[in-house]
Amino acid sequence: MDDKSRITPQFQDTPDEQSQEILSQLQNDGLNPDVFEQIKNDPLFQQLNNSLQGLPSTDQEIQKLNDEERLTFEMCIKKSIQNHKRVEEKQKFIFKKGFKFVEHRFYQNQMKTHKKMKQNQQQIDFYEIHFKELSLKMNKHLTYFIHPQKKMQIGKLNYQSGFKSFNQPYIRTLLKSKSFRQEIKDYILNHFIQEVQEEMGLKLQKFIKYCSRMYEEALREFYMYSAKNDDEEYFRNYIRLKMEQSIVKNSKCKIPWSFQEVIDAQKFALNLIEQEMDVENE
Structure with a gap:
């Protein structure tokens, strides 16, 4: 095995069937309201929610997250970059x-x-x-x-x-x-705004839960197939690439709309209504 292949493990772009099944289950399941109230105070939830609201996170806030949480935060940011919606x-x-x-x-x-x-x-x-x-x-x-x-x-x-x-x-x-x-x-x-904000928290928690399952799955696969490789950089790249495969490259894995996207949707909708009113008044 050459140095490049050791440090950068390769995966197929198509998400595996198990991650798709887990995602489907999470999308259909509800969350216990008590659990949801607890998770709102979780540091990862707060940072992801701030990100969706357009509020930047400080280095100190990110450092409070553990490895899994920081990786989930990274995946969410990457997902949001490619999440631009057409009008x-x-x-x-x-x-x-x-x-x-x-x-x-x-x-x-x-x-x-x-x-x-x-x-x-x-x-x-x-x-x-x-x-x-x-x-x-x-x-x-x-x-x-x-x-x-x-x-x-x-x-x-x-x-x-x-x-x-x-x-x-x-x-x-x-x-x-x-x-x-x-x-x-x-x-x-x-x-509209109130309804979407209420949904945002629930969808965000489902996303976090899905990411956690994918992180655990990546760990199991690593220890099953690559545990003998004790290179720490290889380990981190293995987990990161597996997470990217299941989350960033998975079109069925959704993150909530950002608050700015919600505001834009509202503006576009009101503008379309105004256009139809203008046509009617001509």
């Missing part, structure tokens, strides 16, 4: 959340006044109130406006959206409805 992604992010919020609030109000109303009738009412006038104006059936990931049942028939995905054309179509536009603007201005 379309930011708009999709906020409008999907907004659609869900507006729809849920409508159903809650319906339940207060019509407690025995069936779910499919609630759906029909939702689209009729917000999009019936627009459907007549555009000469489109009401089902054209259905959320692309949902179906609407009328009688015994199921109908799907006129759009293949929650994309830019679908968003712009939704915003042509004045009532829906007002509802989603209220969400963006008064609820």
Whole structure:
């Protein structure tokens, strides 16, 4: 073994199946609220959270972290550098959340006044109130406006959206409805930031938990296959590269959006709403 291969172990870029399974499990599992309250005071959580908020960490703060925590912090920074979102992604992010919020609030109000109303009738009412006038104006059936990931049942028939995905054309179509536009603007201005901040802590903890599992896995593999190599630099490179493979190069491993990305998404969404209002007023 030459010096270069000793110091820089090589791995395939494709994350292994076990890390993908662990990631999938963590994404589906919830966290005990008591555990979450404890972890918020953890130094690693605080530093990662500061990073997402755009606050720099001092050398003294980083030195308080152990080897695993410093490596997790490093992986998060690397992941965030390649985590830039296109404008379309930011708009999709906020409008999907907004659609869900507006729809849920409508159903809650319906339940207060019509407690025995069936779910499919609630759906029909939702689209009729917000999009019936627009459907007549555009000469489109009401089902054209259905959320692309949902179906609407009328009688015994199921109908799907006129759009293949929650994309830019679908968003712009939704915003042509004045009532829906007002509802989603209220969400963006008064609820969006708070909702995302609440989610951020939970997603960050899942990321930390996943990184810890990957660190333990890297250690087990090292001691299984390379324990006889007592070169400390080789050991550190082995663990770092394994972590990069499972985290940085793994497209399914996500970190929460930074606070700046959230603010940008809000600005882009409000700007798009203003554009549709200008078109309507022409």
